Amino acid sequence: MGRTITPVRVADVTIGEGAPTIIVPVTGRTPEVLREQVAAVAGRADVVEWRVDFFHAADDHDAVRAQSAALAEQLQGTPLLATCRTSDEGGEIEIDDDAYADLTVALAESGSVHLVDVEYRRDRSAVERIVAAAHARGVAVVASNHDFDGTPPKDEIVARLRQMQDLGADICKIAVMPRSTGDVLTLLDATRTMHEEYAERPLITMSMGGLGVVSRIAGQVFGSAATFGMVGTASAPGQIDADELRSVLEVLHRAG
Numbered sequence: 001m002g003r004t005i006t007p008v009r010v011a012d013v014t015i016g017e018g019a020p021t022i023i024v025p026v027t028g029r030t031p032e033v034l035r036e037q038v039a040a041v042a043g044r045a046d047v048v049e050w051r052v053d054f055f056h057a058a059d060d061h062d063a064v065r066a067q068s069a070a071l072a073e074q075l076q077g078t079p080l081l082a083t084c085r086t087s088d089e090g091g092e093i094e095i096d097d098d099a100y101a102d103l104t105v106a107l108a109e110s111g112s113v114h115l116v117d118v119e120y121r122r123d124r125s126a127v128e129r130i131v132a133a134a135h136a137r138g139v140a141v142v143a144s145n146h147d148f149d150g151t152p153p154k155d156e157i158v159a160r161l162r163q164m165q166d167l168g169a170d171i172c173k174i175a176v177m178p179r180s181t182g183d184v185l186t187l188l189d190a191t192r193t194m195h196e197e198y199a200e201r202p203l204i205t206m207s208m209g210g211l212g213v214v215s216r217i218a219g220q221v222f223g224s225a226a227t228f229g230m231v232g233t234a235s236a237p238g239q240i241d242a243d244e245l246r247s248v249l250e251v252l253h254r255a256g
């Protein structure tokens with residue numbers, strides 16, 4: 001049987017089919033700021049990412065559950081991706097593997113989130129525990145990896161994406177930092193090879209920073225199913241305004 005890519009359906013959104021999905025992060029430290037950010041994002045995002053690592057009470061599971069319920073209610077059906085980005089991968093929180101798994105499982109089991117981000121390079125048993133808990137609740141797993149120092153060789157990028165897939169991820173995501181235009185091409189070429197030869201799951205790939213913006217706009221041409229845009233505050237270097245992103249994506253979509 002031929003290889004097929006299984007799209008991910010979350011509420012009314014299908015990731016991996018049709019136009020690329022626009023994901024917009026919210027990074028507020030308090031419930032008040034998050035409420036304002038979600039209000040500003042309304043109608044501009046296909047999926048909203050809550051960067052839990054910015055939250056002032058990320059170590060308090062009850063507060064995290066209450067906040068995810070508040071976000072879900074305000075979002076009125078727009079899917080929510082919960083991400084705890086650790087300092088090893090460019091995030092705001094330093095946390096050991098067990099605490100990381102406990103927090104991410106609590107998010108997956110909250111009943112409020114549709115997808116959870118899992119840094120696949122963390123301890124294997126922690127990752128497996130999160131994947132099992134998420135899947136038991138029908139929550140999709142976005143395995144992720146960030147390289148803020150540079151762009152690994154193409155084969156290494158493909159290998160990481162394949163490892164994520166082997167761990168049971170529903171979506172495989174990698175963000176790398178370019179030092180040259182050649183690095184941007186490396187990321188796009190790795191995306192294309194993964195998409196054409198190995199992927200059974202949707203991919204999200206990006207080259208960060210100013211040089212990499214082209215990958216956030218044109219990634220779908222090479223096999224990336226979603227792209228991160230910002231409303232107000234970026235959560236990583238190189239994100240562009242979500243409305244501008246949408247209009248450029250529409251131009252490319254019409255052309256294709």
Ligand SMILES: O=C1C[C@@](O)(C(=O)O)C[C@@H](O)[C@@H]1O
Nearest residue numbers: 025083144175208228235236
């Ligand atoms: O993994 C990603 C991708 C990202 O780092 C970006 O480069 O757009 C932004 C993060 O918020 C998200 O969790």
